[in-house]
Amino acid sequence: MTPEQAQQVHRPDPAPSRLKYRLERLMLTPLFRFALRVGLPLAVVAGAAGWYFSYEQHRTAVTDTISEIRNQIETRPEFMVNLMAIDGASPDVAEDIREIIPLDFPISSFDLDLDQMRETINGLDAVRQARLMIRQGGVLQIEVTERVPVVLWRMGGQLELLDRKGVRVRPAEARSDRPDLPVIAGRGADQAVPEAVALVQAAAPLKDRLRGLERIGERRWDVVLDRGQRIMLPETGAVRALERAIAMDQAVDMLARDIAAVDLRLSQRPSLRLNGEAIEDYRQIKAVETGEKKR
Numbered sequence: 001m002t003p004e005q006a007q008q009v010h011r012p013d014p015a016p017s018r019l020k021y022r023l024e025r026l027m028l029t030p031l032f033r034f035a036l037r038v039g040l041p042l043a044v045v046a047g048a049a050g051w052y053f054s055y056e057q058h059r060t061a062v063t064d065t066i067s068e069i070r071n072q073i074e075t076r077p078e079f080m081v082n083l084m085a086i087d088g089a090s091p092d093v094a095e096d097i098r099e100i101i102p103l104d105f106p107i108s109s110f111d112l113d114l115d116q117m118r119e120t121i122n123g124l125d126a127v128r129q130a131r132l133m134i135r136q137g138g139v140l141q142i143e144v145t146e147r148v149p150v151v152l153w154r155m156g157g158q159l160e161l162l163d164r165k166g167v168r169v170r171p172a173e174a175r176s177d178r179p180d181l182p183v184i185a186g187r188g189a190d191q192a193v194p195e196a197v198a199l200v201q202a203a204a205p206l207k208d209r210l211r212g213l214e215r216i217g218e219r220r221w222d223v224v225l226d227r228g229q230r231i232m233l234p235e236t237g238a239v240r241a242l243e244r245a246i247a248m249d250q251a252v253d254m255l256a257r258d259i260a261a262v263d264l265r266l267s268q269r270p271s272l273r274l275n276g277e278a279i280e281d282y283r284q285i286k287a288v289e290t291g292e293k294k295r
Helices: 003-010 018-027 030-052 056-074 091-100 114-122 189-202 238-252 276-294
Strands: 083-087 127-135 139-146 151-155 158-162 168-172 183-185 210-216 220-225 230-232 259-263 271-274
Touching (some): 091 139, 114 127, 151 189, 158 189, 189 210, 189 220, 189 238, 220 238
Parallel strands (some): 083 139, 230 259
Antiparallel strands (some): 127 139, 151 158, 158 168, 210 220, 220 230, 259 271
16 A cells, blocks of 8 residues: 555545534524524523522512612602692682692602592592693692583572583582572473573573573473563473563563463463463453443
């Protein structure tokens, strides 16, 4: 064997082994490289964290540290609320707001749930809308839009102030509490406040005699005047019917007579109801007229 042949026999094979070949191929896989660069460190960190937090004293120490850091941030002066200002509310409503939202100042703004506080304030009968914000200087600003009462509703011996939509504002002790407001009465009157307001406006020529409106059968109104007189209105077109009755009164002074009621429920057949004495006088007049005709 020649030296050249002996050298070729002992020369190592340049081809990689099967294991090395598979490893090289595996390293070319993107998923494997990602797992090696990211997944493996994360697994090591997760394992270390799991081992560390497996001890209760370690968990307590971390929780206490986080709570202390959070408390230091939340109690900084720029995050503290020192007082509450209420705008747009009457003294009674402002007092009610302070009662239902008892805050112990100073308090961190992080401890205030403004949405929940807004819902609580909006739950008051007299409040139509509330707006809350925290102003600079540590002021909790509450802007209140109150419901405006337009009528007094008498029901079951009690008086309630209602707004234009018939929503309860607050109770009234007596009629003298709000002599400027008209009185409505009867079951279901609170459901027809807009129509009642329109009727009161139409009855302006009779305001010195107007005593109120009564809801009849939860479907129509009676206009109640002094001397026990009533104007009985239909279910529909009540405002126009009242305006027609007022026009008749201005033309012939109808309501100044001894009339118990003006019945306008049937638009084609309006009628008058006389008091007892007026009926008797009418009968006597008719009897005299009939006797004269017989002669």
